[in-house]
Amino acid sequence: MTTEQTAKDFVALLKEGKHEEAANRFNADDIASYENMPGPMAVCHGREAVRQKGEWWVAGHEVHDFSSEGPYLNGDQYAVRFHFDVTVKETGERRVMDEVGLYTVRNGKVVEERFFDERLRFRRPLRSPRTNDQAAPVRDPCLNRSGMDLGSPGARPWADRRSGPRECPG
């Protein structure tokens, strides 16, 4: 399977909301995942670690909107543009963000995913009305789209992101 076909099939699943199926089908056993955050969660290795990170993210967020655009192609890599609108369950913060995911393919499997995020365009605190909407934006370090099933229940909400570095699961 060419990188282009891998990319198109992968993104087609994302557009249907089938994030978990996309990960199951395309993530290589030895996939490496890189997030824009400090601490050990910044890098995860292996399908299972990536899957658990996705579950953890899903468990911690109420998703109001999530869309994917692409793929954008070059060589053995493709990019995907993400837009999402979520509420962080623990804090009630509403977050609307765009991101870019960069995927590297080998033999029809994603061997690396790397996520690029912007500063928040706005956040609307739901539980803390006194919080200033103009406050300096806070980046959510707990972002992962691949391996995520937006409709999945439960999973393991590990330590809150503010409580310091976490171990990469798996």
Added chain:
Amino acid sequence: MTTEQTAKDFVALLKEGKHEEAANRFNADDIASYENMPGPMAVCHGREAVRQKGEWWVAGHEVHDFSSEGPYLNGDQYAVRFHFDVTVKETGERRVMDEVGLYTVRNGKVVEERFFDERLRFRRPLRSPRTNDQAAPVRDPCLNRSGMDLGSPGARPWADRRSGPRECPG
């Protein structure tokens, strides 16, 4: 200068339409540039080659709209999302596309730029009214944002992209 500050300053210039200034200020002498196209133009090395490629692109297109979003950050890299609406001067084809640019920074300079493109979402031929708007999209291999000054005149329209591989300038 951090990668984040480099990215923000770079994209701020793009958003002002100052593509040439962004390239002049941030491209490393040994920058490598990768496009999603076949042939020798797919890879260019060096500031001057990248500058000439940008001039060539500008000379070949009438730009109706060009916008940049970002930056999106991770480590020593940042991504930028592009949207543009152009007419290819030679053929009269109207092209509306999104792209993603990925930039790698070393010591405050861009040492690599890599562009990811989608298939065309539509094209509207202006000089050939019988052409079917539903025709299979054709990717424009002549895309480069960095080093491009949308307002610059002239430059060198090398061979048309359909006439086979071109030498990378410079």
